[in-house]
């Protein structure tokens with residue numbers, strides 16, 4: 104197994120240009136493909152999750168031309184008509200590819216098989232499959248009920264009234280919303296249970312509106328998509344920087360700046376994870392907000408107690424900021440950490456204990472008390488990019504650490520360790 108030893112970092116300083124957002128990149132690629140017309144996508148993320156979406160679209164007959172550095176894409180929209188693929192669509196462990204494609208393909212003539220990595224087969228999709236079945240879609244779980252892989256016989260769907268459980272993943276609602284303009288009639292989607300990860304729905308609605316679709320949002324309790332609307336290309340669209348990726352640099356600056364200027368997201372961002380900057384302020388960092396950048400400097404850090412339901416990805420970064428904060432840090436209302444790239448509550452608790460922290464792992468929360476002395480150890484990353492990036496904070500805090508399987512960062516941020524090195528003083 105490959106390992107990366109990170110040496111203690113004395114201080115972080117400088118400027119980071121963020122790669123494009125994963126959530127925006129995959130939504131935009133799918134909607135550009137479904138649209139009438141050609142779309143130029145700028146600042147596309149080049150990472151595993153996006154490659155899986157691009158690979159699937161290619162197999163579905165969508166022509167996409169990428170620039171040499173793969174950050175500009177020209178997508179020829181097929182106006183809702185895909186080609187019959189010759190093989191299963193392999194979508195890795197990319198939730199933002201798997202869930203939206205599932206719903207869209209149910210509504211487009213053809214026979215499709217959607218597969219993924221072993222972990223994808225453990226990540227639930229039953230709430231989405233149930234809602235699609237209620238809409239009369241023909242979708243079957245091929246191994247275990249409620250889990251990928253799936254077989255779909257796509258056909259024109261009527262639409263109408265449907266309910267969906269929103270308590271495990273917002274990606275199911277995102278998938279239904281993005282498919283709804285393909286249905287024949289008006290569609291009303293009612294949410295059952297507490298909707299998690301709400302700000303991701305704002306991203307979905309924002310991107311849909313850029314592609315000409317208006318959705319009525321009734322206080323996140325129900326959504327109406329009127330028929331007669333068609334996806335149409337905005338011509339050119341820019342992917343803003345990834346706010347979840349920004350969290351590592353905000354945290355690094357908070358722990359051991361200097362000052363870091365993070366370019367690509369700011370107060371105008373559509374991504375909820377930008378809220379991590381508020382959390383860093385609460386922890387004690389100094390934060391300056393601009394429209395399209397954030398500047399963060401070191402402060403005296405103290406533990407906080409937060410409800411992180413709206414920022415599940417960025418909140419992981421707080422778990423390692425906790426190592427350098429005075430007192431206890433509590434991160435609550437994060438049950439769905441358990442169904443992501445790995446069981447993140449278990450993984451975080453286990454690895455934080457290895458560096459010496461005292462940890463309470465609850466069903467849907469984690470409490471972290473920092474150690475007096477940080478242990479030198481290796482960190483297992485569970486094929487989870489965010490565990491690898493989060494634990495680089497140990498080096499930022501001035502302690503050596505070994506990251507096992509560092510290439511797992513390729514899921515969303517292949518150049519992460521180089522970018523960190525570029526702002527680090529040894």
Ligand SMILES: O=C(O)C1=C[C@@H](OP(=O)(O)O)[C@@H](O)[C@H](O)C1
Nearest residue numbers: 126199272273274300303415416
């Ligand atoms: O819609 C999206 O782009 C995402 C939604 C979130 O998932 P859940 O809604 O499953 O929490 C987030 O964790 C994931 O990384 C991206």
Ligand SMILES: C=C(OP(=O)(O)O)C(=O)O
Nearest residue numbers: 196197198199416443444
């Ligand atoms: C949960 C994540 O990914 P996915 O889009 O596969 O759900 C993530 O990137 O943290």
